Each structure stands twice: as structure tokens, then as C-alpha cells.
């Protein structure tokens with residue numbers, strides 16, 4: 001009853017209480033913790049993707065801009081969070097959530113993550129992190145070895161060296177890519193004669209000194225949008241991020257890469273970095289890394305591999321050859337929060353050369369002293385959490401062969417799903433899975449036939465209708481909340497580069513069964529057939545073409 005409810009008060013005494021560690025199993029906070037865990041477990045067990053509640057309804061719960069004047073009890077606020085936030089969150093752990101690179105987590109990370117929050121270490125400097133610093137350096141060493149397979153003496157020498165760094169741990173692939181390109185830029189515009197280096201004198205003086213009209217970074221058309229941010233931030237400009245043509249498998253064309261080098265140099269624009277993508281975000285394809293490496297060696301250009309998503313494939317002895325040549329890269333980005341199943345906020349960039357990060361080294365007096373082991377000397381970010389401990393724990397608990405099983409099952413499941421799609425008379429596989437990502441769309445059987453026979457103009461029209469249909473089905477499926485696939489737009493060579501909207505599936509959750517996959521197709525077929533206006537327009541046009 002409301003009248004009997006106690007009201008929380010604002011007093012210093014109650015503030016002291018919230019900083020006091022609860023004692024005993026009967027304390028209120030211990031009980032809240034227990035009930036919260038139960039509630040979250042129930043949420044994680046549910047096999048739906050989201051409650052069917054429109055966003056504008058949810059926004060009503062988050063509409064006040066006023067900071068509360070009246071404090072709440074933790075218990076009451078926990079209830080509030082469960083009602084308004086948890087219950088309307090996306091079940092990224094659901095086996096039928098197969099649309100994004102964000103996936104289910106192994107459960108042991110929930111209790112272990114308490115260590116990170118409870119200890120609240122700051123990895124920017126050794127004074128606030130102690131054991132976490134060597135742990136993070138070891139994690140970077142593990143990932144470095146996974147890519148570059150250097151010898152034991154190499155790691156003995158460099159892993160904990162105060163003057164060196166094998167890489168940087170950061171919040172994600174975006175920061176990792178920026179860091180790699182920052183290093184590449186500073187090395188390309190290093191001190192020389194009177195010139196003190198771009199980090200001291202800035203881009204304008206650097207360009208004058210080196211006689212460049214501009215700088216460029218080369219990446220395939222399928223490069224991630226984070227690279228645009230990097231080009232912008234580093235003063236290269238988004239137009240300095242030059243797109244290289246891709247082939248029918250969405251892989252960079254080495255011939256066009258060479259051609260772009262020649263073109264740029266003719267305009268006195270200096271291409272200082274090439275990015276190979278190992279697992280494109282939209283189609284999951286891997287660039288021919290060895291060939292790119294050879295071109296970069298010839299051009300004396302920094303070779304970065306964006307393996308944010310696909311890098312974890314190196315854990316699999318069976319499939320790591322897909323990333324052949326990655327060991328030739330000067331730097332590599334890997335996100336542990338993608339295929340290494342770590343919670344969000346775990347990106348890494350690794351450098352082949354332990355000296356490479358010297359070009360971005362920073363010092364400050366009260367912190368980051370010269371000769372200290374402070375990780376902050378080589379990171380773009382300042383204060384950082386002890387996230388690396390979760391990577392460390394997962395490496396030990398799951399182990400390399402365990403990760404191999406996870407990677408193998410996801411790749412093999414994607415192949416299975418591709419075959420299943422191929423067998424349907426009314427679906428079209430658009431990009432075959434190289435790793436565990438594939439794209440496809442719904443195309444009624446008679447429309448398939450019509451597409452083959454149609455004139456170019458009719459084909460445009462069919463494509464346009466199919467695009468609308470794919471968009472409709474994807475939205476409807478998401479809103480219904482039983483399952484989730486994402487969508488993107490591709491320009492397949494098979495359809496003469498026409499804008500083609502497709503469903504995009506990323507298969508990471510080991511609990512996603514073949515039955516879930518069949519259900520996803522059934523649901524999409526059903527939704528498509530319910531879109532009567534679109535399907536009858538498609539039918540009419542198809543009949544006209546086939547007559």
C-alpha cells in the first residue's frame with residue numbers, strides 16, 4: 001500500500017550507506033542482486049528477439065530531462081529498470097537473433113565481469129591497475145602470436161617491455177582502425193632534417209616538407225564506415241579514403257589497387273596505407289591479403305588488415321588459411337566483442353613491429369612517465385576499464401580448441417543455410433558464405449523466371465519491386481519480434497550492379513539450430529505473401545514478361 005511505503009530521503013548518512021559494502025547474505029542489496037540475476041536469466045532464456053512495442057511508446061518512459069530531486073530506493077529503482085529497460089531490450093542472446101555481429105555470450109562472463117566492476121582498475125596507468133597491466137599486455141601478446149606466430153624469445157623480450165607495445169586494447173574496431181592509421185600516418189610523415197614530424201608540426205608543414213599535394217588511404221569498396229571517420233580525424237579527409245574496385249566475391253581487385261597507386265602518385269598524392277578487409281561487414285568476404293601485402297611491399301606502404309569481425313577465424317586450424325597472408329600485415333584490428341564472444345567494448349590493434357607505436361607515444365608528468373609501463377602512453381583513449389580480463393578469462397576457460405569448435409560450427413552452419421536457401425524455389429542466395437555471413441532475398445518462383453527473360457527496363461522494375469518487398473519483410477519480421485535478420489544493399493555483378501536489397505545473416509550463436517533457420521525462411525515467406533499489393537504487382541509484371 002502506497003501510504004505505508006517508506007520514502008527515500010536525501011541525507012549524508014544514506015549516502016554513506018550506499019558506499020558501504022553489504023555484509024551477510026540477508027542484506028537488502030544481496031537480496032536485490034539475487035533477484036536481479038534471476039530476472040536477467042529469465043530474459044536471456046527467452047527465445048524471442050523483442051517485445052512487440054513501438055519505439056515511440058518506449059520513448060515515453062524516457063521523456064523527462066529533469067534530474068530527479070527525489071532519491072529512490074535501490075529496490076524500487078531496480079524494479080523500474082526491469083520494467084522499462086530490460087523488458088524492452090533486444091534479446092541479442094536469442095538463437096533466432098541472427099542479424100548482427102553482436103551475439104550471445106558464454107554465461108560465465110556474467111559472474112566474472114563483477115571482478116572488473118568491483119575492482120574498478122584504470123588501465124591508463126600502472127598506479128591504478130597493477131596486475132591488470134601485465135594481464136592486458138599478455139592478452140595483446142596472445143593475439144599478436146595468433147596472427148604473427150613469433151618465437152617465444154620474441155614475446156619474452158617485447159611483451160612486457162616498458163618502451164614497447166605489441167598493440168593497444170581499446171573500446172572497439174573503430175578506435176583500433178583509427179590507432180593503426182594514426183601510427184601509419186605518423187610514420188609516413190616522420191621527422192626528417194629540419195622537419196620535426198607531423199605529430200609536432202602538423203599536417204600543413206608535413207605536406208610542405210614532403211612535397212605532397214594530399215594523402216590517401218586505399219581500401220576496397222566494401223571497407224567499414226569507421227575508416228571514413230579515421231580519414232576525417234587524421235586530417236586526410238574522407239575523399240582521401242580511396243575506394244578500390246571489388247570482384248564478384250566482394251574482394252578487392254589487386255589490378256585496380258595497382259592502378260589507383262599509379263593514378264594517385266601522378267597527382268602527387270601520397271598513398272600511405274592500404275587496408276585489406278578480413279571479413280567485410282556486409283558480406284563477410286576476405287580480401288586476397290597475400291597479394292595486397294606484395295603490392296604494399298613494392299610501394300613501401302603501410303599494410304593494415306581490418307579483421308575486426310573475421311580475425312577470430314585464426315583460432316580455427318581448419319579455416320585459418322582463409323586469412324592467409326594476414327601475418328604479412330603491419331597492423332591488424334580484431335574485435336573480441338564480435339567472434340570471440342566478449343561483451344561490448346573489447347577491441348584490439350596489433351602491430352607486427354614492437355617499435356611501431358613509438359610514433360604515437362605520449363608523455364605527461366603526473367602520469368604516463370617515460371620508462372613506466374603505463375599503457376596509456378600508447379592508447380588513443382585515456383581512462384579504460386579492465387575489459388582485457390574477460391578476454392583473458394575466456395581464452396583460458398574456452399581455450400584455443402574450444403574457440404576452434406565455435407568458429408567451425410558457425411562457418412559450417414552458414415554453409416548449411418546457404419544450401420537450404422538454394423533448395424527453395426522462392427529464395428535467391430545473393431552472397432555465398434566464406435565465413436559465417438551470407439545474404440539472400442525472397443523472389444517468388446515466377447518472378448525468378450521473369451527476371452531471366454525480362455528486358456533491361458522490366459528487370460529494373462522487377463528489382464525495384466523486390467527491393468520494396470525485402471525491406472517490408474525485414475521490417476515486419478523485426479517488429480513481430482520472433483526472429484531477426486538484418487538487411488543491407490549490395491550491387492551484385494549477376495544483376496549488372498543494380499541496387500539490390502538483401503537479408504543479411506550472421507551465424508554466431510551456437511544455440512541457433514537448423515530448425516531455427518527453417519523457421520526464419522518460413523516466416524519470411526509468409527510475411528512476403530501477406531504483402532498483397534507488392535506481390536500482385538510483381539505477379540502482374542512477371543506474367544506480362546513471360547507471356
Ligand SMILES: *Cc1c(COP(=O)(O)O)cnc(C)c1O
Pocket residue numbers: 101171172173174175177224226277279280281306307308309335347
Ligand atoms: C565491426 C567492424 C568495425 C568497427 O568495430 P566497432 O567495434 O563497431 O567499433 C570495423 N571494421 C569491420 C570490418 C567490422 O566488422
